[in-house]
Amino acid sequence: MSSSSLDQRALIEEIIRRLRTVLGEARTPVLLHxxxxxxxxxxxxxxxxxxxxxxxxxxxxxQLEHQLAQFxxxxxAIAVVNGTAALHIxxxxxxxxxxxxxxxxxxTFIATAxxxxxxxxxxxxxxxxxxxxxxxxxxxxxHLALVAELRPEGCINHRTGRRIAAVVxxxxxxxxxxxxxxxxxxxxxHIPVVEDAAESLGxxxxxxxxxxxxxxxxxxxxxxxxxxxxxxxxxxxxDDDLARRAxxxxxxxxAPHPWEYVHDELGYNxxxxxxxxxxGCAQLEKLPELLDRKRRLAHAYAQAMAxxxxxxxxxxxxxxxxxxxxxxxxxxxxxxDLRDQLLAALNAANLQSRPIWRPMQQxxxxxxCPRMDxxxxxxxxxxxxxxxxxxxxxxxxx
Amino acid sequence: MSSSSLDQRALIEEIIRRLRTVLGEARTPVLLHxxxxxxxxxxxxxxxxxxxxxxxxxxxxxQLEHQLAQFxxxxxAIAVVNGTAALHIxxxxxxxxxxxxxxxxxxTFIATAxxxxxxxxxxxxxxxxxxxxxxxxxxxxxHLALVAELRPEGCINHRTGRRIAAVVxxxxxxxxxxxxxxxxxxxxxHIPVVEDAAESLGxxxxxxxxxxxxxxxxxxxxxxxxxxxxxxxxxxxxDDDLARRAxxxxxxxxAPHPWEYVHDELGYNxxxxxxxxxxGCAQLEKLPELLDRKRRLAHAYAQAMAxxxxxxxxxxxxxxxxxxxxxxxxxxxxxxDLRDQLLAALNAANLQSRPIWRPMQQxxxxxxCPRMDxxxxxxxxxxxxxxxxxxxxxxxxx
Numbered sequence: 106m107s108s109s110s111l112d113q114r115a116l117i118e119e120i121i122r123r124l125r126t127v128l129g130e131a132r133t134p135v136l137l138h139x140x141x142x143x144x145x146x147x148x149x150x151x152x153x154x155x156x157x158x159x160x161x162x163x164x165x166x167x168q169l170e171h172q173l174a175q176f177x178x179x180x181x182a183i184a185v186v187n188g189t190a191a192l193h194i195x196x197x198x199x200x201x202x203x204x205x206x207x208x209x210x211x212x213t214f215i216a217t218a219x220x221x222x223x224x225x226x227x228x229x230x231x232x233x234x235x236x237x238x239x240x241x242x243x244x245x246x247x248h249l250a251l252v253a254e255l256r257p258e259g260c261i262n263h264r265t266g267r268r269i270a271a272v273v274x275x276x277x278x279x280x281x282x283x284x285x286x287x288x289x290x291x292x293x294x295h296i297p298v299v300e301d302a303a304e305s306l307g308x309x310x311x312x313x314x315x316x317x318x319x320x321x322x323x324x325x326x327x328x329x330x331x332x333x334x335x336x337x338x339x340x341x342x343x344d345d346d347l348a349r350r351a352x353x354x355x356x357x358x359x360a361p362h363p364w365e366y367v368h369d370e371l372g373y374n375x376x377x378x379x380x381x382x383x384x385g386c387a388q389l390e391k392l393p394e395l396l397d398r399k400r401r402l403a404h405a406y407a408q409a410m411a412x413x414x415x416x417x418x419x420x421x422x423x424x425x426x427x428x429x430x431x432x433x434x435x436x437x438x439x440x441x442d443l444r445d446q447l448l449a450a451l452n453a454a455n456l457q458s459r460p461i462w463r464p465m466q467q468x469x470x471x472x473x474c475p476r477m478d479x480x481x482x483x484x485x486x487x488x489x490x491x492x493x494x495x496x497x498x499x500x501x502x503x
Numbered sequence: 504m505s506s507s508s509l510d511q512r513a514l515i516e517e518i519i520r521r522l523r524t525v526l527g528e529a530r531t532p533v534l535l536h537x538x539x540x541x542x543x544x545x546x547x548x549x550x551x552x553x554x555x556x557x558x559x560x561x562x563x564x565x566q567l568e569h570q571l572a573q574f575x576x577x578x579x580a581i582a583v584v585n586g587t588a589a590l591h592i593x594x595x596x597x598x599x600x601x602x603x604x605x606x607x608x609x610x611t612f613i614a615t616a617x618x619x620x621x622x623x624x625x626x627x628x629x630x631x632x633x634x635x636x637x638x639x640x641x642x643x644x645x646h647l648a649l650v651a652e653l654r655p656e657g658c659i660n661h662r663t664g665r666r667i668a669a670v671v672x673x674x675x676x677x678x679x680x681x682x683x684x685x686x687x688x689x690x691x692x693h694i695p696v697v698e699d700a701a702e703s704l705g706x707x708x709x710x711x712x713x714x715x716x717x718x719x720x721x722x723x724x725x726x727x728x729x730x731x732x733x734x735x736x737x738x739x740x741x742d743d744d745l746a747r748r749a750x751x752x753x754x755x756x757x758a759p760h761p762w763e764y765v766h767d768e769l770g771y772n773x774x775x776x777x778x779x780x781x782x783g784c785a786q787l788e789k790l791p792e793l794l795d796r797k798r799r800l801a802h803a804y805a806q807a808m809a810x811x812x813x814x815x816x817x818x819x820x821x822x823x824x825x826x827x828x829x830x831x832x833x834x835x836x837x838x839x840d841l842r843d844q845l846l847a848a849l850n851a852a853n854l855q856s857r858p859i860w861r862p863m864q865q866x867x868x869x870x871x872c873p874r875m876d877x878x879x880x881x882x883x884x885x886x887x888x889x890x891x892x893x894x895x896x897x898x899x900x901x
Binding site: 160 | 754774
């Protein structure tokens with residue numbers, strides 16, 4: 106065995122030892138992210154059962170939308186069946202259409218790229234910043250200077266002939282992108298911004314909630330998110346007309362009438378059911394506590410990993426307050442072998458862990474999409490391991 | 504006031520009087536269709552809350568799929584987020600693609616047409632039979648003889664140049680289409696059958712469950728259906744490979760791996776959450792009782808309306824056992840004025856009622872779709888009124 110692999114083994118063992126100082130012995134699997142149900146979840150769901158209102162009509166959907174708007178500061182929140190559906194509709198409303206392009210990180214969950222594909226559009230992959238894990242706006246600007254030009258019909262990729270219809274910053278693991286630079290570049294190139302805040306409920310950039318910077322933003326309430334509705338998502342916007350359109354298109358575009366079934370355009374069956382919204386309302390009531398727990402868990406991890414050579418905990422970027430949705434260990438150097446050995450050892454030690462997503466340009470259906478140089482993405486893909494991040498892993502504050 | 508309108512008023516009053524003999528005085532609104540939760544609904548949902556398994560993983564989804572397969576006799580059932588999603592994927596798997604055509608009734612809920620549109624395909628509307636309210640297969644055969652021809656690449660509409668990729672019989676209000684004739688015509692023209700059994704869980708054609716005749720079928724568990732999961736649906740198939748593909752595509756096409764996030768084709772976030780599946784498992788346990796209640800309600804309505812001139816209750820077609828999902832009054836003659844007066848009077852009398860759907864070719868986005876002569880559809884659209892059909896409106900049998 107080489108000294109290098111001995112070093113690797115020692116590093117992995119030390120990481121596990123330090124994680125155990127935070128998490129205890131882990132005699133049973135510690136999951137990557139489990140929801141915490143410690144409020145009115147059962148009570149509100151029982152109300153749905155008792156009244157029979159479990160489906161697309163019911164007061165919890167409206168209440169959830171109101172709570173979301175209030176919490177995020179968005180003027181409107183439209184609750185839908187999941188984050189993917191939210192992104193699909195948000196892109197459509199931003200003007201993404203067949204044979205247009207959508208700028209997005211390739212270091213993202215598959216939903217970001219798929220939502221563009223559902224619109225018939227083509228993802229155009231951007232590299233990310235080491236400091237945010239999200240789109241590197243300065244380098245995107247340089248890239249656009251090479252491939253794009255402003256014409257009367259919009260920003261055109263002159264290599265493909267397609268219109269660049271939107272840019273989708275995704276706030277990886279809850280850590281906000283450098284939004285001031287990104288908005289500046291988007292404005293310069295006349296590209297609408299749709300924020301993928303699926304992971305960043307409770308994350309702020311300069312005291313403003315993520316998902317409220319672009320014309321449209323989206324949230325996710327999947328089972329592994331900070332707040333869950335089983336499956337669910339929401340569209341955020343300050344624009345009254347976009348909100349009205351979003352609500353219409355996500356409810357089969359049915360025209361209002363006491364009994365007639367008239368639909369006036371192609372719509373989608375994307376409304377969040379009342380049963381799921383009931384769970385979300387109870388969860389949102391506890392969001393400040395959940396965020397506090399998650400920050401304290403991240404702080405404990407950061408302290409435990411401090412001064413350990415070879416790895417560090419990713420911490421929130423400057424000017425940001427992150428929800429620390431998923432805590433991420435970042436290896437000092439890109440090494441898939443080390444990463445995979447660490448993953449195997451962590452999972453064997455009952456500490457459920459996973460790598461960051463496979464970059465989109467490496468998947469067969471997105472292999473031929475346009476892209477900028479993705480060297481930071483390729484580097485980070487070999488360095489990041491997510492570790493258990495459930496809010497229930499720390500006690501509540503007093 | 505003309506004698507005709509006096510007759511109309513008398514007819515409407517007599518209909519309401521007779522409905523009250525079944526439903527009582529209706530001092531509060533009697534809804535069109537309310538779910539009945541009288542089993543393990545709360546218990547199973549509480550298990551989700553207690554264990555934290557509310558989302559896309561969890562044992563209730565598998566259990567629901569097993570119960571559905573067992574009840575319908577399909578080899579496989581794949582639970583998804585709603586009936587629209589089920590139909591979208593079933594059409595894709597049947598080979599529906601961009602710029603192909605899908606034969607379907609124009610007298611259907613919007614989801615049937617929208618699912619074809621999601622595939623980039625064009626609905627091709629068929630007229631319905633007075634006896635089934637579903638596709639009139641004999642007349643479809645005549646229509647195909649005029650517009651279609653068999654070529655090596657399939658059945659081609661020679662007027663549009665497009666391939667006819669599927670036919671979608673929809674079992675209106677739970678009443679089965681004449682499936683033997685429909686399957687014969689589909690086989691003759693080499694057109695795959697995808698059954699839209701969204702409304703017909705518990706309905707049988709010649710003792711075989713609807714949704715199990717075509718290569719693929721779908722069910723819906725929307726809040727207004729016989730069995731509800733809040734929102735939900737399922738794909739039915741006997742084909743192992745189609746089932747495997749359906750499961751893969753509806754779960755983001757993620758390749759199985761303990762931690763890697765690799766997706767090998769364009770997939771969808773369509774998996775039913777465990778929370779909703781829990782509700783469905785409890786509901787399915789009670790399905791025989793629900794079906795019994797619904798049959799007895801239909802029987803009571805039929806008796807109440809017997810011998811009333813001008814209107815009748817629609818009853819199950821020959822060779823069929825219907826779930827009587829929504830009971831339908833059928834006026835003797837097509838008269839929108841009478842229909843709308845009846846709807847207004849019923850709703851004013853606290854008996855929530857609605858007309859059949861606006862035929863698809865009358866909606867702006869489907870106005871230019873190919874179609875056969877739709878005279879029976881146009882006739883029926885002015886004659887049908889659905890009346891309250893909840894299983895809770897009759898007592899359980901002993």
